[in-house]
Amino acid sequence: MKTTSTIQEYIASHVDMVEAALIQALPAKWDVPSSLRESMNYSLMAGGKRLRPIMVLAAAEALGGSQAAALPVALAIEMVHTYSLVHDDLPAMDNDDYRRGKLTNHKVYGEAMAILAGDALLTQAFYSVTRAHREHAIPAERVLAITEELAVYAGARGMVGGQAADMLGEQGLTKLEELEFIHLHKTSDLIVFSLRAGAHIAGATEAQLSALTDFGNAIGLAFQIQDDILDIIGDEQKLGKPVKSDEKQQKVTYPYFIGLEASEKKVKELTLQAKAALLQADLANPERLLQLADYLMQRDH
Numbered sequence: 001m002k003t004t005s006t007i008q009e010y011i012a013s014h015v016d017m018v019e020a021a022l023i024q025a026l027p028a029k030w031d032v033p034s035s036l037r038e039s040m041n042y043s044l045m046a047g048g049k050r051l052r053p054i055m056v057l058a059a060a061e062a063l064g065g066s067q068a069a070a071l072p073v074a075l076a077i078e079m080v081h082t083y084s085l086v087h088d089d090l091p092a093m094d095n096d097d098y099r100r101g102k103l104t105n106h107k108v109y110g111e112a113m114a115i116l117a118g119d120a121l122l123t124q125a126f127y128s129v130t131r132a133h134r135e136h137a138i139p140a141e142r143v144l145a146i147t148e149e150l151a152v153y154a155g156a157r158g159m160v161g162g163q164a165a166d167m168l169g170e171q172g173l174t175k176l177e178e179l180e181f182i183h184l185h186k187t188s189d190l191i192v193f194s195l196r197a198g199a200h201i202a203g204a205t206e207a208q209l210s211a212l213t214d215f216g217n218a219i220g221l222a223f224q225i226q227d228d229i230l231d232i233i234g235d236e237q238k239l240g241k242p243v244k245s246d247e248k249q250q251k252v253t254y255p256y257f258i259g260l261e262a263s264e265k266k267v268k269e270l271t272l273q274a275k276a277a278l279l280q281a282d283l284a285n286p287e288r289l290l291q292l293a294d295y296l297m298q299r300d301h
């Protein structure tokens with residue numbers, strides 16, 4: 001398939017698709033306490049970059065699968081990611097006041113509702129995954145594989161484990177490998193899940209899943225290093241969250257260990273490594289994923 005639009009146009013049209021569907025994720029007819037509904041929608045619709053859902057859709061497309069059938073899974077990963085940010089911003093964790101250019105959830109709805117909104121978004125994500133089977137006839141065994149992987153990549157062996165290691169290791173990290181463990185779980189795991197889930201929708205082979213996993217681990221690590229670089233040199237307005245937050249919290253980051261310039265070099269190397277891994281796989285249309293890898297690392301967005 002020949003790609004005619006730019007990656008910026010591709011992202012913009014997919015952000016629209018994801019947001020139009022997210023607005024409907026909690027139908028008005030569902031009996032949900034209004035503060036909980038508002039708190040969930042506040043963070044869900046706060047305008048993140050929607051990178052993970054776009055990766056689900058781009059991975060499905062890379063294997064010649066249906067984007068419509070992948071959409072409920074794309075929504076699910078954005079719900080999990082949003083819950084993780086709501087909880088990450090809480091006073092017990094990073095204690096941040098701004099996220100996605102707006103006050104953080106607990107600043108508006110209070111800590112109890114922010115915790116519950118996060119809990120409900122995580123639970124709702126699993127419901128959303130089931131829609132791929134119920135509404136789009138994706139075979140049950142593929143949806144089962146996605147469900148199992150969501151639990152693994154988002155849970156104690158995945159993102160939550162990475163966040164726990166981050167909390168436990170704060171300031172006390174002495175080795176780059178310890179930091180890499182944190183990044184690979186806290187950040188790469190949701191990206192790896194997104195790619196694998198899109199591929200499962202399209203009925204991927206083990207070899208394709210393995211190449212997407214290598215691609216995701218490398219761009220996830222690069223993405224987190226880039227995030228830490230932007231915390232030092234980025235623009236608060238563009239990022240929608242405070243800069244210099246790592247320094248204030250005395251967080252040990254990649255730039256802290258190896259310096260800014262070497263971190264920038266590492267981001268470039270990881271991006272090349274990611275693209276090489278992807279090209280190992282026999283994918284019908286890898287072009288958008290390759291473009292996305294470059295786009296992510298050029299970001300000051």
Ligand SMILES: CC(C)=CCC/C(C)=C/COP(=O)(O)OP(=O)(O)O
Nearest residue numbers: 084085087088094159160163186187
């Ligand atoms: C289970 C939980 C709560 C997981 C949080 C995972 C996560 C990637 C948080 C943001 O990381 P960050 O603090 O490095 O990024 P930011 O600068 O956006 O706060």
Ligand SMILES: C=C(C)CCOP(=O)(O)OP(=O)(O)O
Nearest residue numbers: 048049050051100187224227
């Ligand atoms: C893993 C990290 C660095 C947390 C922020 O992720 P994003 O930068 O994708 O945040 P949003 O655009 O979704 O707000």
